[in-house]
Amino acid sequence: MNKILKISLLPGDGIGKEIAEESKKILNWIDKNTKLEIILQEDIIGGESIDKNDTPLTDKTLEKISATDAILLGAVGGPKWENLPFDKRPERGLLKIRKDLDLFANLRPATVLKPLIDSSTLKPEVIKDLDILIIRELTSGIYFGEPRGVKKISEKEKKGFNTLVYTTAEIERIGHIAFKTASTRSKKLCSVDKANVLESTELWRDVMTSISKNYPDVELSHMYVDNASMQLVRNPNQFDVIVTTNMFGDILSDCASMLTGSLGMLPSASIGKKIEGKCNAMYEPVHGSAPDIAGKNQANPLAMISSLAMMFNYTFSREDIYSKINKAIISILDKGYRTKDIHSKNNKLVSTSEMGDLVIKELENEKI
Secondary structure (H helix, E strand, O other): OOEEEEEEEEEEOOOHHHHHHHHHHHHHHHHHHOOEEEEEEEOOOOHHHHHHHOOOOOHHHHHHHHOOOEEEEEEOOOHHHOOOOHHHOHHHHHHHHHHHOOOOEEEEEEEOOHHHHHHOOOOHHHHOOOEEEEEEEOOOHHHOOOOOEEEEOOOOOEEEEOOOOOOHHHHHHHHHHHHHHHHOOOOEEEEEEOOOOOHHHHHHHHHHHHHHHHOOOOEEEEEEHHHHHHHHHHOHHHOOEEEEOHHHHHHHHHHHHHHOOOHHHOEEEEEEEEEOOEEEEEEEEOOOOOOOOOOOOOOOOHHHHHHHHHHHHHOOOOHHHHHHHHHHHHHHHHOOEEOHHHOOOOOEEOOHHHHHHHHHHHHHHOOO
């Protein structure tokens, strides 16, 4: 009897729709060629939901996706909705999913694939064999802290304010995820903060240090965020696993992504705690909706396909499928196929849909 997997697909805005189509090809192939039955449920989020429902995420959609095993997201946002009130913008739908489903741990790998080593702006010897995992706390910190807003304080003056808050429990749970993950890799964990000027991250450092006593096999180091951003460019291979706050993780993961040559290659996973045997999780590419190339069949679908692969590894415990998809991607790149974002004169330029077809072709060569 086939095992049933219920997956929510949220294509979103811009290139999200195009890269989602390529992910559907992979899911359909897995459904036909394994003992897994995939039930795919597609819904809208972001700008498209605003246009149809006057909200970036309806309560009905949230209820539906909460009932599935995992969520696969394309991208949200675009200039069309930039002037809307803050709570109406497309990105608020994404933040609502993270908060309501308590997806507190964001895992963002930054790996330099050998065929793409020349795509980075850094020297090959600096990034050779790079394999970093940034674990970002995702549901607290300055992005969610209250009070927040913009207030008028005089006829000519306004003030904008946000609140950076972390509790011991919030730091502990992301810390345990980070230490457990580091223990399965190179047993090195770097906690990034700004403890010299921010009291909330002074607490962060204290809690991380306290947790480390439970993981004697993992070497813990601390680094200020400004130094970490410099070190990521200067000597990125000194890092293995990095754990940090919501905002710092947002910034550092984008910095790390460019070490690899393109945002179009990088996946991510947002994972919550396990309740009654079920663990909420959402998988999405790191890149945005790229409205400038939307509809042109130019977008790189590999980050979303890699996110799909992470879903099979983390949520469905199918490391074999995860490995096969990643192997297919490397094989395609080895053969010189590139979408526009990573293309150079000696490569073969392919479209979004052609890249998806190439992944299927590689999977056909080695059945799961």
